[in-house]
Amino acid sequence: MATIKDVAKHAGVSTSTVSHVLNQTRFVSEDISSRVRAAVEELNYAPSALARSLKVNHTRTFGMLVTTSTNPFFGEVVKGVERRCYEQGYNLILCNTEGDIDRMRSNLDMLLQKRVDGLLLMCSEVETSAFDLFARHQPVPTVVMDWGPIDFPSDKIQDNSHHGGYLATKHLIEKGHTQIGCLTGPLDKLPAQQRLSGFVQAMEESGLTINKDWIASGNFECEGGEKAFNAIYKNGKLPTALFVCNDMMAMGVINTAHKQGISVPDDLSIVGYDDIKLAKYITPSLTTIHQPKHRLGQQAVDTLLEKINKQSDSNKVIQLEPTLMERDSVKSLTP
The missing domain is CATH 3.40.50.2300 (Response regulator)
Structure with missing residues (x-):
């Protein structure tokens, strides 16, 4: 593999001149520049990114x-x-x-x-x-x-996950829902905590009761949505709507609800969170919070x-x- 010294020797110039031509750090005559570029091409020389990074102290x-x-x-x-x-x-x-x-x-x-x-x-x-x-x-x-x-x-x-949770819940309330549940992510994670707190704020502002039987947590994956939905399904009567704290869990909920003969949105309305690209292509297309x-x-x-x-x-x-x-x-x- 050719080095900068090989290029300099081939072009009949110093290594510093080769460096100035390649990096355009100083004026070099067109005649010398042409010789250097020709030597670079003939020798198939590739400057060492590692050597340069050591010299300028950044990579x-x-x-x-x-x-x-x-x-x-x-x-x-x-x-x-x-x-x-x-x-x-x-x-x-x-x-x-x-x-x-x-x-x-x-x-x-x-x-x-x-x-x-x-x-x-x-x-x-x-x-x-x-x-x-x-x-x-x-x-x-x-x-x-x-x-x-x-x-x-x-x-x-x-x-702003708190505001996102608030927007999702407020949308359901504005659509006439009063029986609303929330399927959160893992509550040791800040985004899950904040989205739940946004849900709580919207419910309290509207004077709506928060039913603890309609709150469950998952792991922000599809299977987490399935598990959380099954947890509230076993508790008896379902709410008319759910705020599900990310789209992956929401897709798990829609799939699991369908298996139980529950139609989304006719029997159960759902708002997700993230607005991943898949969200608008599932059936029904998912109302969600865009990040x-x-x-x-x-x-x-x-x-x-x-x-x-x-x-x-x-x-x-x-x-x-x-x-x-x-x-x-x-x-x-x-x-």
Whole structure:
């Protein structure tokens, strides 16, 4: 494999001249530049990204830790991250933690050994880990995205889950529903807590009774929706509507209800959360709370770049606002 010294020798110039031609860091005459470019092409020379990163002390690479999940929500956010990295001339190393704290530690060590310029965290298991694992590696710029720990000292980009839960429940109330249940995610996770609190606020504001028999939790996956629905189904009479705290669980509910002969929305109205791409293609198409997933990914990259470029010193929290996407899974009970 040709080196920069080989190119310099072939072109009859110094290595610094080759560097200036390739990086356009100083004026070099067209005659010499042409000789250098011809030598590069003839020798099939490729500059070493590693050598350059050691010289300039940055790699133009970000590392991202994300919980492996069947939930397309994560993939849609990662797509936004990848797109923004490409637009800004950065590479992305994506590591799946699979919910395993040991694997997360191993991935983190690998990313730091590769001298990434910044870290993106979207792995909820960090909440139960030792935060000093990250703190002792500072000052690597770090952005926590949505499902990460709320009290970790870093920039944070979050969905306003409380407001999203409130919007979902308020929509059902405005459609004439008074008997409303809530199927939450795991209540040790902040998004699940906040979506439930939004549900409670909307119910209390409207003077509606919260029936504990109509509240159950799942794991934010399809089977979690199935399990939570079966839990309230065994309690007897069902509500007329459910706020299900993410779309994957909502799809599990629709499937399980269908097996029990319960029609959505004729017998049971459902509002989901996330607005994953599949939500509008299931039957019935799902009324849900839209999270700006691509924007979440793009904003995370931009926030890291601000930190790297010293445009921001203090840690900040950026909150993205959810909106309601009305489709076919809610029946109106108003005259």
